[in-house]
Amino acid sequence: MRDSYDYVIVGAGVAAARAIEGIRQHDQTGTIGVFGTEATPPIYRPDLSKTLWLESDHKLEQSYLLPDNLGAEFFFSTEVKAIDPVKHRVTVENQEVGYRKLILATGSEPLTLSTSLGERILTYREPADFQKLHELAQPGAHIIVIGGGYIGAELASALNQNETSVTMVMPEKYVQHRLFPADLSHRITKEFIDRGVHIVNGRFAKAESDGKRVTVTLEDQTTIDGHGLVLGVGVKPRTKLAEDAGLTVDNGIVVDEYLQTSAADVYAVGDVASYPDALLGRRRVEHIDNAETMGKTVGATATGHATKYTHTPFFWSDLFDDGYEAVGLLDSRLHTFIDWNDDQTSAVIYYLEEGQVKGVLLWNTWDSVPAATEVIRQTHDAPVENLGELVGRITVG
Ligand code: NAD
Numbered sequence: 001m002r003d004s005y006d007y008v009i010v011g012a013g014v015a016a017a018r019a020i021e022g023i024r025q026h027d028q029t030g031t032i033g034v035f036g037t038e039a040t041p042p043i044y045r046p047d048l049s050k051t052l053w054l055e056s057d058h059k060l061e062q063s064y065l066l067p068d069n070l071g072a073e074f075f076f077s078t079e080v081k082a083i084d085p086v087k088h089r090v091t092v093e094n095q096e097v098g099y100r101k102l103i104l105a106t107g108s109e110p111l112t113l114s115t116s117l118g119e120r121i122l123t124y125r126e127p128a129d130f131q132k133l134h135e136l137a138q139p140g141a142h143i144i145v146i147g148g149g150y151i152g153a154e155l156a157s158a159l160n161q162n163e164t165s166v167t168m169v170m171p172e173k174y175v176q177h178r179l180f181p182a183d184l185s186h187r188i189t190k191e192f193i194d195r196g197v198h199i200v201n202g203r204f205a206k207a208e209s210d211g212k213r214v215t216v217t218l219e220d221q222t223t224i225d226g227h228g229l230v231l232g233v234g235v236k237p238r239t240k241l242a243e244d245a246g247l248t249v250d251n252g253i254v255v256d257e258y259l260q261t262s263a264a265d266v267y268a269v270g271d272v273a274s275y276p277d278a279l280l281g282r283r284r285v286e287h288i289d290n291a292e293t294m295g296k297t298v299g300a301t302a303t304g305h306a307t308k309y310t311h312t313p314f315f316w317s318d319l320f321d322d323g324y325e326a327v328g329l330l331d332s333r334l335h336t337f338i339d340w341n342d343d344q345t346s347a348v349i350y351y352l353e354e355g356q357v358k359g360v361l362l363w364n365t366w367d368s369v370p371a372a373t374e375v376i377r378q379t380h381d382a383p384v385e386n387l388g389e390l391v392g393r394i395t396v397g
Contacts, residue, residue, distance in 0.1 A: 040127050053159070205218055258307070269295055327360050347364070
C-alpha cells in the first residue's frame, strides 16, 4: 500500500469499477487505490439473480468486471475506518493514506431483520451468497425466500426454473406490489403460483437452523421448514463513513450535479449517493445503470474533466417468460395508467403526479427506454390533461 494515491476509491462494487474506467479514459498514469470490504473483485450483480441461474453454461468467473484492472491497486476485505476531507487522508485499517480525489462508492448492505446469518440463512448480494444458495438449491430442495421485491421475485423465478421448490413470504398481497399496479402484480403473482411457487402472505419474525434444515417463524406464529432461507427484505445505504466525517447525509450522501459531496475533492456514486436528477429532482437509486453511469461520470470529473450527471437511469428485470425495462419512479401509490396491447401480453404503464409522468414501466416492451425518458421530460414541461393523450405515445410490445 502506498502512502498516498491520486485517486482513492472506497468500495469495490460496480460503481467503483466504472469509476476506474472513467479515470483511465482521461488519465492513464495516475495512481488508483481501491479499498473494499468485498472479498472479491467488482462483479456484475444482475447475473447473481438472473444469468447464473438461467444460463447453465454461464460461470461466476465470467461475471467479474475489469478482467484487466487498469492499473488500479485493489485491497479486498479491507475496511476504511475514517476519512478526513480536510487533510485529504483516509484511515485504512491502522494506516493513513493520502488522496488527491476521493470517491465514495460504498454501496448498500442488505437488511437482516436482526437475524443471525449462516450457511443456510442468507442475504443475497455477493458472489459468496450465490455460491451458498447454489449449494443449497439442489433439485428437490425447498428454499424459503422472504420478500416480494426485486430479490424475492427474481430468485423465486430463478430457483423455480432450477427445479427447486420455493416458498415466498411477503406482507404484500401480490409480488412486486409496491412497484406495479394491482392489475399487473396480480397477473405476475398468478404466473408464479401457476408455475408452482408457493406464496405465503405474512411477516418474517425469526429463523433458526440446526445445520441441516431451517425453520422460519412468521409474526402470526406460522412456521415454515426448508433447506435454506434468503432474506430479500431491502437494503440500506452505507453512509457511516460520510456521516462520521461531517459530510451532508440525508437518505444517502448528498451530492451535487457533479457528484461532489459537501466536501471538496470528495465524491459519492452509486446506491449511496443522493443526487439531483435532471428530470425527477433529488433521489437515490439502487440500480446498476445508475451505478455504472455515475461511476464513469465521476471518473472523468475526478481527472479534471468536470462532467455533470444528467442521466435519468433505467432498470430492468426478468420474471419467468416476462420481462421489463423501466425509467423513473415506479411506485404503485402514484396514479397509474396502463396502455395494453390487444392480447394484454405487453403494456406501457405510466406513473403520474398532477399530469406529469414520473415513471414508465415497459412491460414486455423493448428498445423504448429513450422514448420513455422523453415522455417524462415532455410532461415535466407540459403535463397531460387527459390520460388518453398517452395512448400510443410509446409503441407497446
Ligand atoms: P425490495 O425493497 O425490492 O423488497 C423488499 C421486500 O421485503 C418487500 O416485498 C417488503 O415488503 C419485504 N419485507 C420487508 N420486511 C419484511 C418482513 N418482515 N417479512 C416479509 N417481508 C418483508 O428489496 P430487495 O428485494 O431486498 O432488493 C435489494 C436491492 O437490490 C434493492 O436495492 C434493489 O434495487 C436491488 N436489486 C435490483 C434488481 C433489479 O434492478 N432488477 C434486482 C435485484 C436487486
